[in-house]
Amino acid sequence: MDDKAAHVSLRGITKIFPAVGNHAAVHALGPLDLDIVKGEFFSVVGPSGCGKSTLLDLLAGLSSATDGTGKFNGTPLRGVVPEGIGVVFQQDASFAWLTVRDNVAFGLRRRGKDAAEIRRRVDHALAFMGLAGFAEAYPAQLSGGMRQRVCIARTLVLEPELLLLDEPFGSLDQQTRLLMGDELLRIWRETGATVVLITHSLDEAAMLSDRIGVMSARPGRFIDIVETEWTRERDSRIVSDARFGAITGRLWTQLREESLRALGHSQTISQGQP
Amino acid sequence: MKSRALDTTIMVVVLLALWQGLSALVGENIFSSPPATILRAVDLLGSRTFWGHAASTGVAFGLACTIAITIGVIGGLWLGLRRFAGDVADPILGTLYSIPKITLYPIILLMFGLGLSAKVAFGVIHGIFPIAIFTMNALRTIAPVYTKTARMLRLSPVATIRTILVPAALPEILTGVRIGFAVTLLGTLIAELFASTSGIGFALIRAADEHNVVDILALTMLLFIFAATVNALLHHVERRVQRHG
Numbered sequence: 001m002d003d004k005a006a007h008v009s010l011r012g013i014t015k016i017f018p019a020v021g022n023h024a025a026v027h028a029l030g031p032l033d034l035d036i037v038k039g040e041f042f043s044v045v046g047p048s049g050c051g052k053s054t055l056l057d058l059l060a061g062l063s064s065a066t067d068g069t070g071k072f073n074g075t076p077l078r079g080v081v082p083e084g085i086g087v088v089f090q091q092d093a094s095f096a097w098l099t100v101r102d103n104v105a106f107g108l109r110r111r112g113k114d115a116a117e118i119r120r121r122v123d124h125a126l127a128f129m130g131l132a133g134f135a136e137a138y139p140a141q142l143s144g145g146m147r148q149r150v151c152i153a154r155t156l157v158l159e160p161e162l163l164l165l166d167e168p169f170g171s172l173d174q175q176t177r178l179l180m181g182d183e184l185l186r187i188w189r190e191t192g193a194t195v196v197l198i199t200h201s202l203d204e205a206a207m208l209s210d211r212i213g214v215m216s217a218r219p220g221r222f223i224d225i226v227e228t229e230w231t232r233e234r235d236s237r238i239v240s241d242a243r244f245g246a247i248t249g250r251l252w253t254q255l256r257e258e259s260l261r262a263l264g265h266s267q268t269i270s271q272g273q274p
Numbered sequence: 275m276k277s278r279a280l281d282t283t284i285m286v287v288v289l290l291a292l293w294q295g296l297s298a299l300v301g302e303n304i305f306s307s308p309p310a311t312i313l314r315a316v317d318l319l320g321s322r323t324f325w326g327h328a329a330s331t332g333v334a335f336g337l338a339c340t341i342a343i344t345i346g347v348i349g350g351l352w353l354g355l356r357r358f359a360g361d362v363a364d365p366i367l368g369t370l371y372s373i374p375k376i377t378l379y380p381i382i383l384l385m386f387g388l389g390l391s392a393k394v395a396f397g398v399i400h401g402i403f404p405i406a407i408f409t410m411n412a413l414r415t416i417a418p419v420y421t422k423t424a425r426m427l428r429l430s431p432v433a434t435i436r437t438i439l440v441p442a443a444l445p446e447i448l449t450g451v452r453i454g455f456a457v458t459l460l461g462t463l464i465a466e467l468f469a470s471t472s473g474i475g476f477a478l479i480r481a482a483d484e485h486n487v488v489d490i491l492a493l494t495m496l497l498f499i500f501a502a503t504v505n506a507l508l509h510h511v512e513r514r515v516q517r518h519g
Contacts, residue, residue: 062422080425087426091419097441097515107427110437155426 350409
């Protein structure tokens with residue numbers, strides 16, 4: 001915090017969804033503190049329903065915290081997405097009525113960039129995401145994984161300084177995930193963006209991140225922050241590094257108990273039978 | 275495409291055969307045969323009186339459609355965007371859609387009198403509800419991730435509606451318009467049947483008064499061809515939009 005200013009900082013962030021009808025209020029998140037420095041690759045893992053996506057919405061400025069303060073570049077986050085934040089959502093958000101090219105160009109056009117500049121950046125992003133041959137296709141003609149790549153490209157062309165990803169590779173097979181992970185690392189290195197990745201894949205988190213925040217079952221809090229100490233020039237081949245196994249092992253040890261709790265099992269299962 | 279054309283041909287042939295059979299069964303003076311009807315229809319298409327009636331219906335129907343689509347779509351968009359207003363309007367619209375509009379006809383006559391405005395009004399009250407309902411539901415069922423994306427891209431509310439919500443809802447809005455079109459035509463013709471001095475509906479009821487069976491069937495057939503053609507056309511547009519959506 002002293003030598004490097006936090007790009008994103010959360011202090012005592014809490015999110016409680018108020019009671020609606022006969023549903024009781026849900027304490028989804030926090031209170032939690034977090035500082036992410038500029039250019040860092042930070043991942044969040046945690047059991048299902050622990051508030052990972054809620055945390056991402058708060059970081060993006062898509063929703064407001066019930067309590068606590070969040071800051072991006074020193075400016076408070078309050079329910080409005082600030083300039084410079086790009087989000088890739090878990091669900092397919094590709095626009096069905098636009099071609100792949102128009103999907104990717106969408107944000108740039110709304111920002112009023114000139115046509116040549118848009119074309120250059122879109123072509124680059126399409127090639128980057130392996131979509132060059134599908135520029136004129138419609139999302140309905142693509143696989144789920146390719147549609148997700150369209151969404152990633154659409155966000156990346158805007159060159160966000162903070163890139164938030166909510167399980168972006170959830171619909172991809174393992175091999176493609178690893179390759180997309182390499183792509184993501186390359187983008188991260190080349191753009192110098194800060195990346196926050198929400199994932200349920202411990203391997204993905206261990207391979208990609210500088211630091212990994214491990215969340216508890218709901219209400220989500222950080223129970224551990226794991227530093228990977230990878231160099232910036234890493235790629236998916238580190239999965240064969242001995243330290244990789246140590247990291248995923250540590251993550252799983254932390255998460256096993258929480259995952260059981262999230263599933264509603266009692267402690268007895270984890271203790272096992274003699 | 276080939277099998278579709280074949281299916282259509284088979285359907286038309288079967289219908290004509292049934293028609294011919296029925297005509298032979300009950301007699302030409304009660305139910306005219308296809309050849310006699312088609313000849314009379316060709317006759318009508320060459321007559322000035324028919325085109326006078328067609329123009330009268332056309333103007334009323336055109337106005338009714340324009341009003342029903344404009345108000346239906348704008349109203350549906352508004353209700354779709356305002357969750358609370360939509361929740362309140364939903365059952366009301368459903369009820370208004372399902373009540374037989376003919377029960378409102380005396381009121382329409384009192385309000386608008388005989389003539390063009392009553393026909394238009396009666397057409398509009400038929401068409402406006404399905405269009406509004408389909409539009410409202412189209413907006414209410416748009417994936418929340420689209421609105422999140424709009425906020426992430428920092429779009430203004432107007433830009434969000436114009437560039438994301440309307441295109442996303444368009445296939446369903448078009449379905450509403452297609453159904454609205456059909457029932458607006460229905461409403462306009464019903465109005466003409468009961469109290470008017472011109473139009474296809476008026477020509478139909480007069481032919482009925484005169485027991486002019488061949489005229490009734492010829493007019494009905496022409497109406498059917500018109501409605502089916504426009505419906506097929508709208509269906510085509512709808513499918514083109516849906517192929518992307």
